[in-house]
Amino acid sequence: MTIDDDVRVVRHAEGVLAIANQAGILEPADVHVARELSSIAGESDSSVTLALALAVRAVRRGSICLDLHEALDPRWPTSDEGASRGPDSDETDDETQQDLLDLWPTDADAWLRAVQASTLLRSGVLRVEFGLIYLDRYHREEVRVADILRSRAAQDPPVVDSAILQTGLARLFVGEAYAEQRAAADSAVRQWTTVLTGGPGTGKTSTIARLLVLLGEQWEASGHTRPMRIALAAPTGKAAARLKESITQAAAQLSPADAARLQDLDAMTLHRLLGWNSRSSNKIRFNETNRMPHDLIVVDETSMVALTMMARLLRATRATSRLVLVGDADQLASVDAGAVMADLVDGYQQLAPSTVCRLATSHRFDSEIGALASAIREGRADDVTDLLRLGGAAVSWLEDDDPRPELRGQLLEHALRLRDRATAGDAEGALTVLGEHRLVCAQRTGPRGVRYWNRLVDEWLSEATGDPLWEPMYVGRPILVTRNDYALGVHNGDSGVVMGGGSRAVAQIGTAAGPVPIAASRLSDIETMHAMTIHKSQGSEAVEVTVLLPQEESPLLTRELLYTAVTRAQRHVTIVGSEETVRAAVNAQIRRATGLRQRLEK
Numbered sequence: 001m002t003i004d005d006d007v008r009v010v011r012h013a014e015g016v017l018a019i020a021n022q023a024g025i026l027e028p029a030d031v032h033v034a035r036e037l038s039s040i041a042g043e044s045d046s047s048v049t050l051a052l053a054l055a056v057r058a059v060r061r062g063s064i065c066l067d068l069h070e071a072l073d074p075r076w077p078t079s080d081e082g083a084s085r086g087p088d089s090d091e092t093d094d095e096t097q098q099d100l101l102d103l104w105p106t107d108a109d110a111w112l113r114a115v116q117a118s119t120l121l122r123s124g125v126l127r128v129e130f131g132l133i134y135l136d137r138y139h140r141e142e143v144r145v146a147d148i149l150r151s152r153a154a155q156d157p158p159v160v161d162s163a164i165l166q167t168g169l170a171r172l173f174v175g176e177a178y179a180e181q182r183a184a185a186d187s188a189v190r191q192w193t194t195v196l197t198g199g200p201g202t203g204k205t206s207t208i209a210r211l212l213v214l215l216g217e218q219w220e221a222s223g224h225t226r227p228m229r230i231a232l233a234a235p236t237g238k239a240a241a242r243l244k245e246s247i248t249q250a251a252a253q254l255s256p257a258d259a260a261r262l263q264d265l266d267a268m269t270l271h272r273l274l275g276w277n278s279r280s281s282n283k284i285r286f287n288e289t290n291r292m293p294h295d296l297i298v299v300d301e302t303s304m305v306a307l308t309m310m311a312r313l314l315r316a317t318r319a320t321s322r323l324v325l326v327g328d329a330d331q332l333a334s335v336d337a338g339a340v341m342a343d344l345v346d347g348y349q350q351l352a353p354s355t356v357c358r359l360a361t362s363h364r365f366d367s368e369i370g371a372l373a374s375a376i377r378e379g380r381a382d383d384v385t386d387l388l389r390l391g392g393a394a395v396s397w398l399e400d401d402d403p404r405p406e407l408r409g410q411l412l413e414h415a416l417r418l419r420d421r422a423t424a425g426d427a428e429g430a431l432t433v434l435g436e437h438r439l440v441c442a443q444r445t446g447p448r449g450v451r452y453w454n455r456l457v458d459e460w461l462s463e464a465t466g467d468p469l470w471e472p473m474y475v476g477r478p479i480l481v482t483r484n485d486y487a488l489g490v491h492n493g494d495s496g497v498v499m500g501g502g503s504r505a506v507a508q509i510g511t512a513a514g515p516v517p518i519a520a521s522r523l524s525d526i527e528t529m530h531a532m533t534i535h536k537s538q539g540s541e542a543v544e545v546t547v548l549l550p551q552e553e554s555p556l557l558t559r560e561l562l563y564t565a566v567t568r569a570q571r572h573v574t575i576v577g578s579e580e581t582v583r584a585a586v587n588a589q590i591r592r593a594t595g596l597r598q599r600l601e602k
C-alpha cells in the first residue's frame with residue numbers, strides 16, 4: 001500500500017507531525033487536533049505542536065499526561081493498537097526513520113521549556129506540572145480527584161464505638177486465619193475512605209461483607225433512626241452481578257442475625273449509581289450540586305475505573321459518606337485513561353497509610369494458580385516458566401504452534417453442553433455451563449484472536465451437529481453484550497446463552513437476580529462468546545480458563561494482561577503460548593503516565 005492510499009496518513013501535515021504520522025507514531029486524530037488547536041492559539045513552535053499531538057496520543061493509549069523524557073526516543077512510541085506500522089516495521093523506510101531522527105527533539109528540558117513558554121500553555125490548552133504535560137481536561141480531573149481524596153483523608157475521622165467494634169471484629173473474624181482481614185476491617189471502620197487491594201481469593205469480598213455488618217452496628221450505635229443507605233457498585237454489569245453473588249455467599253457463612261444485615265442489598269453499575277441517563281441533557285443525575293444520598297458506597301473492581309469516572313464518582317460523593325474502593329491494583333488498568341487504583345494504593349500509602357489495606361494471603365485451595373499469579377505480578381519470569389513446566393492439577397501449559405487439535409475436544413464439548421442445556425430450555429443450567437470454561441485471547445484478530453476462534457468453534461459445532469453455520473441466533477450460542485442498554489437492562493460485559501432458535505430466539509442473560517430472558521432480536525450489540533478478549537473478561541471469572549497468547553511478540557502482551565487472564569480462573573488455567581511469549585509478557589510492564597501518585601503524596 002502506498003502512503004496515498006493509506007487512510008491513516010494525513011495528507012496535508014508537514015514537518016515532524018507528517019513524518020511521525022507516516023511512521024505510524026501519530027494517528028490522524030492526534031495530528032488534526034494538534035494542528036487545529038495550534039492554529040487557533042497561534043502556536044508556531046513545531047516541537048510544542050508535536051508535544052500536543054503526543055499528549056493527545058498518550059490519552060488515547062491510557063496515560064493521563066505525557067512525560068517528555070520518555071518521548072525523547074522516537075522509537076519509543078511504537079503502535080499498540082494492533083496496527084501493523086511503527087518505526088521498526090517494514091513500511092517505515094530508512095528515509096522516514098532518518099527524517100524522524102533529524103526532526104525529533106533531543107533535549108527534554110529544552111522541549112519542556114518551549115512548552116512552558118508556549119501560547120498553547122498560555123491559552124490553557126496544555127498544562128505542565130511535575131514536569132509532565134497535560135491536556136487541560138485531564139489535568140482538571142486529576143487535580144479534582146486528588147483534592148477530594150486529600151480532603152477526605154484530612155477530615156476528622158468518623159465517630160466509632162470501640163467496644164462494639166472490638167466485639168464485632170472478634171465475632172466476625174475468628175482466629176489467626178482472619179487476622180489480616182480483621183486488621184483491614186478495623187482500619188476501614190475508622191476511616192471515611194478505604195482502599196482495599198488484594199489478589200484473587202485473598203478474601204476481599206468476605207472482608208466487605210463483614211465490614212458491612214460492623215458499619216451497620218456502628219450506624220445503630222450512633223443513634224440513627226433511619227437505616228443506613230448502602231450502595232454496592234462496580235464498573236460493569238457483570239462485575240456488579242458477581243459482587244452481589246459473592247456477598248450472598250459470604251452472608252451464608254455468618255450467623256442469621258449478621259446475615260440479615262446483608263439481605264436486601266443490591267449491586268449496580270457505577271453508571272446507574274450516578275444516575276446516568278443518556279436521554280437527559282444533564283446525562284448524570286448526581287454531581288457536586290446534587291450528591292448521592294448514600295451513607296456508605298462500596299466500589300468493587302476499582303482497577304477498571306478510569307480517571308474520568310473516578311472524578312465523577314468523587315464529585316457526587318458527600319464528604320460524610322464512607323467510601324470503600326476495592327480491587328486488585330496489579331490487574332489491567334481501565335480501558336479509558338488512568339491507572340487510578342494503582343495510583344491510589346501508592347499515593348495514599350504515603351499520604352494516609354492506614355487508608356490502604358492490603359490482603360496478601362490467598363484463601364483459595366488452588367494455590368498453584370495463586371503462586372503463578374504472584375510470580376507473574378512480581379515479574380519473576382524464571383519462576384513463571386518453572387511453575388508452568390511443573391504443571392499440576394490447576395495449571396497446564398501448551399507450547400504447540402498449532403493448538404487447534406489439542407483444544408478442539410474441550411471447546412467442542414463445552415459448546416455441545418451449552419447447546420444441550422439450551423435445547424432443554426434450562427436457562428440456569430446453560431448459564432452454569434457458560435461459567436465452567438472460558439477461552440480468553442490477548443488479541444481480537446489473527447490466528448490467536450477472538451474472531452478466528454469464535455468462528456472455529458462455530459465450525460466445529462456445525463460439523464458435529466449438522467446445524468447450519470449461517471444461522472446467527474442458533475440454540476446454545478454463547479453471547480457477550482458489548483454496550484450498555486439501559487432500556488433493556490443489559491450492560492457491557494454481560495453474558496448469556498441463546499435459547500429457542502431463529503426468530504423466536506430468546507437470550508437468557510446472567511444477572512445477580514438469576515437469568516433474565518430478552519428477545520434476541522432486541523439485542524443489537526452482542527458478540528459470540530466461545531472466545532473473548534482478556535480485556536473484556538476483566539470483572540468475571542470461570543471455573544476453567546484457557547489463555548491464548550499471540551505467536552509473536554505483541555505490544556498488547558504485558559504482565560498486567562497475563563496476570564488478569566490467569567486470575568480469571570477459579571480451578572484450572574491453561575496457558576497456550578511459547579516460552580518466548582510468556583517471558584515477553586512477564587517482562588513487559590505497562591507504564592501509564594499519570595501525576596496522581598505525586599499529587600496525593602504532595
Ligand SMILES: Nc1ncnc2c1ncn2[C@@H]1O[C@H](COP(=O)(O)OP(=O)(O)OP(=O)(O)O)[C@@H](O)[C@H]1O
Nearest residue numbers: 177178199200201202203204205206207246363364
Ligand atoms: N480468612 C479466611 N480463611 C479461610 N477462607 C477464607 C478466608 N477469607 C476468605 N475465605 C474464602 O476464600 C474464598 C475467596 O474469598 P473472597 O471471595 O472473599 O476473596 P476475593 O478476594 O473477593 O476473591 P476474588 O478474587 O474472587 O474477588 C471464599 O471461598 C472465602 O469463603
